[in-house]
Amino acid sequence: MNRPDVPDRRTRRPPRPLDAALLDELALGYVARFATSTGKLSAYLNRKLRERGWDEDAPSPPDVAAIIARMAEAGYVSDEGYARMRGASLRRRGLGARRIAQDLGQAGIAPDLREEAMGSAQQARAAALALARKRRLGPFGPRDDDGRIDPAVREKQVAVFLRAGHPLAMARALVNAAGEREAEDWVYDADD
Numbered sequence: 631m632n633r634p635d636v637p638d639r640r641t642r643r644p645p646r647p648l649d650a651a652l653l654d655e656l657a658l659g660y661v662a663r664f665a666t667s668t669g670k671l672s673a674y675l676n677r678k679l680r681e682r683g684w685d686e687d688a689p690s691p692p693d694v695a696a697i698i699a700r701m702a703e704a705g706y707v708s709d710e711g712y713a714r715m716r717g718a719s720l721r722r723r724g725l726g727a728r729r730i731a732q733d734l735g736q737a738g739i740a741p742d743l744r745e746e747a748m749g750s751a752q753q754a755r756a757a758a759l760a761l762a763r764k765r766r767l768g769p770f771g772p773r774d775d776d777g778r779i780d781p782a783v784r785e786k787q788v789a790v791f792l793r794a795g796h797p798l799a800m801a802r803a804l805v806n807a808a809g810e811r812e813a814e815d816w817v818y819d820a821d822d
Contacts, residue, residue, distance in 0.1 A: 669738015
């Protein structure tokens with residue numbers, strides 16, 4: 631129980647305001663721990679500036695853009711590398727092009743780099759197949775004795791694909807696949 635006449639030992643001192651050296655240290659520590667984009671690094675540094683403030687005794691105001699440019703020039707931050715890595719990671723998780731574009735957009739990746747990170751049509755189909763396997767959808771899920779999927783279950787499965795960012799045609803193709811072999815062949819079929 632806190633007594634009003636005794637100070638609370640758990641109260642923390644406010645963090646020291648930032649100066650150029652501390653801001654550089656924060657940026658370097660962030661890029662050392664996380665694969666990041668210039669947009670995410672900028673958001674991080676600006677958030678730290680809002681939280682801690684800028685030291686009034688510092689000779690010049692903070693230049694976040696210059697710090698990010700130095701990090702990019704040194705190769706610590708690469709939007710292209712981040713987009714490629716993050717796009718591949720999301721595809722392996724089974725996410726579609728719409729969700730990948732949304733994720734990369736939030737990371738501050740330029741539209742042309744987002745487009746490159748989407749991958750090929752075959753990679754998009756492989757991502758949908760990975761989702762079907764992981765979530766036991768379509769040919770990987772339960773069926774009745776005749777090998778059919780209940781229409782209500784089918785619609786729910788299609789909705790899972792749509793929420794994952796896959797197009798409707800792709801979702802229907804996988805959910806309606808007769809078997810696992812047909813679904814796997816569909817990934818490499820170039821006619822569709």
